[in-house]
Amino acid sequence: MNKGFKIFGLGVIVLVILFFMWTKLPFTINRHSDIKLGNKINCQIESYRKMNGLPESNDWNTLKKFGFIDHLDFLEPEYQKLNENDYQLIFIEGFDGPYLMWNSLDKKWKIDQPRFPDSWMKHKLENRDLIESKKIWSAEFDTISSNFYMKEINSLGSQTLNQVIEKLNGENPKIQIVLNRISNDTAFVQINDSEFLTEQCGTTGADSYLASVIYNLTEFKNIEYVNFDFELGDHATPGTYSRTDFTKF
Structure with a gap:
């Protein structure tokens, strides 16, 4: 019993250490699957807008065709049209950022706060x-x-x-x-x-x-x-x- 308890405790410690090491890895590694999904969606959006322009933020029927994951009340990642030329993808986790995101202005994945759409900023x-x-x-x-x-x-x-x-x-x-x-x-x-x-x-x-x-x-x-x-x-x-x-x- 004592030996089994020690093995169990050691296993828990190892898992905690591995989890801590995982969280400290660069986001390009531990968020690789999200970035891969986002890059696939970016290709679909770029192909679509050559003929139709950027889809609206609430055009879920079109967005789901690009590979967005439908969670019924939200899509993953979140898509926001910033203006007629630019957009951003955001993997929302929790209520406060920063989040894993990409926008067509910077054209790179980063951990940051999202930009506000131009129409919202103009009003603000x-x-x-x-x-x-x-x-x-x-x-x-x-x-x-x-x-x-x-x-x-x-x-x-x-x-x-x-x-x-x-x-x-x-x-x-x-x-x-x-x-x-x-x-x-x-x-x-x-x-x-x-x-x-x-x-x-x-x-x-x-x-x-x-x-x-x-x-x-x-x-x-x-x-x-x-x-x-x-x-x-x-x-x-x-x-x-x-x-x-x-x-x-």
């Missing part, structure tokens, strides 16, 4: 609270101290968050930010092509740009932080920042 941004202090900020260079500082340059009036981002992109054509979503007190932005920011601006130039984005977006009611998603480089690091991270400005 157009109805966002106006900037409380009606300020817009710019990072200016002081030739005497050789440092950057934040300067209020004009009143925003009734501009929306979307208009502020368009203004930032207009002033920095080589660095284009996209607002993915707003969650609680954080604005999540993405820079798809970040080489100029991370490799060509220098550390001070990159910091001044990030500070400019942060100061302008946190002028909006209830936004305290900005999460930047871009490829890590020599002069800038992705992550979540607030004004307190740029007190030197």
Whole structure:
């Protein structure tokens, strides 16, 4: 009896260790079957849209023909049409992300939060609270101290968050930010092509740009932080920042 109990206990320990090791493997390995299914579905969607355009998010009859698994009240993976040209696939697990997902913008599998459809974001941004202090900020260079500082340059009036981002992109054509979503007190932005920011601006130039984005977006009611998603480089690091991270400005 004692020997059997020891063998059973040892077996449980081995299973726990194996499970822990499995969860630590790269998602490309332990989620291989999901990725394989998703890639098969992607091929079907791409073939379909050449003749018909992207299917709508609620067109289950069409989606099931592509290989989506029908669970009666939802399809696996979840399909969302972002706009007329782009879509995403999401393997939903639990109530909170991040999830295993793929979208036609990045064209790669990753563990991340889903993007919101453009129609939803347009409504969200157009109805966002106006900037409380009606300020817009710019990072200016002081030739005497050789440092950057934040300067209020004009009143925003009734501009929306979307208009502020368009203004930032207009002033920095080589660095284009996209607002993915707003969650609680954080604005999540993405820079798809970040080489100029991370490799060509220098550390001070990159910091001044990030500070400019942060100061302008946190002028909006209830936004305290900005999460930047871009490829890590020599002069800038992705992550979540607030004004307190740029007190030197």
